[in-house]
Amino acid sequence: MTTSNEKIGGEMYFTANPNSEHHFQNFDFDLFGNTLHFTTDSGVFSKSTVDFGTRTMLDALDKTTLTDGKVLDLGTGYGPVGVAIAKKYQRPVDMVDVNERALALAQQNAKQNGVDQLVAVFQSDIYQQVTDQYALILTNPPIRAGKEVVTAMLQDAVHHLVPGGKLIAVLQKKQGAPSAQKNMLAAFGNAKIIAKNKGYYILESTYEPDTHI
Numbered sequence: 001m002t003t004s005n006e007k008i009g010g011e012m013y014f015t016a017n018p019n020s021e022h023h024f025q026n027f028d029f030d031l032f033g034n035t036l037h038f039t040t041d042s043g044v045f046s047k048s049t050v051d052f053g054t055r056t057m058l059d060a061l062d063k064t065t066l067t068d069g070k071v072l073d074l075g076t077g078y079g080p081v082g083v084a085i086a087k088k089y090q091r092p093v094d095m096v097d098v099n100e101r102a103l104a105l106a107q108q109n110a111k112q113n114g115v116d117q118l119v120a121v122f123q124s125d126i127y128q129q130v131t132d133q134y135a136l137i138l139t140n141p142p143i144r145a146g147k148e149v150v151t152a153m154l155q156d157a158v159h160h161l162v163p164g165g166k167l168i169a170v171l172q173k174k175q176g177a178p179s180a181q182k183n184m185l186a187a188f189g190n191a192k193i194i195a196k197n198k199g200y201y202i203l204e205s206t207y208e209p210d211t212h213i
Contacts, residue, residue: 031058031084036113040078044102050080053200054140057170058084060195060202067164069135070094074153076121079106081138086115094132096124126152130160137167143175154180155187161207168194169203177201 025040029050038050058081071093073082082095083106093115095106103121110116124130126149137157141150157167167184171177181203184191188205195202 029080031055031080032088034084034087036080036083036087036109038078038080038083038109039105039112041101041105044078044099044105051140052198053170053172054081056195056197056200057081057138057140057168057202059197060168063194063202064166064168064204066166067135067162069162069165070132072096072130072132072134072137072160074126074137074139074157075141076106077102079109079121081140082106082119082121083109083113083115085138086110086118087113090118093119094130094134095119095121096130098123098125127156127160132160133162133165134160135162135165137161137165139167139169141169141171141180143171147176150176150180151183154183157205158187158207163207163209165207167203167205167207170200171203173199173201177203 023041026037027049028035028037031050071085071091073085073093073095076082076095076097079095082093086093097103100123103123107121110119110121122129137160139153141153143150154167154169161167169180171180181191184203184205188207191203191205193201194204
């Protein structure tokens, strides 16, 4: 997960194997009207609360129409997006990240919120280990990982969506949302802003095979 320069012990949260000292935290947070319990740790993004960008992205889902099917939470971190989606929509969710510590927390959080039977948590560097096709891909991309990583997360999504499937991403305007929208337009042939809040843009592209360029 993203849009932060959160650094612990010299590490970024998109490190595959954080070795910073553990510092577990627990907190409750309301998402989609469900009170969810999260365990977090050092070496993961936004460990003290569900970040504003992620909340804005989830709130924007009521501004779009979703195709039935599986969801991919790309860059899941400790799992707030995937857990919240599985809980609300009762649909299968794949939760992937490069950070092994985050993945262990995501698995724990799925279980303690009663959605572990709906989700699959596994390591993937962007889409490397992703083989399924999805109705929805959600991402809060790690801006500090660099433009190449973020662009791949956005543009390569088109290869992992069913017809009518959507990519929804959150980025801050000052951290490249307009550029990201152009990249999504280049890959999908469409890209629009479905919500804005305090400098955060929620971007959406739809995979339309007949018009895909």
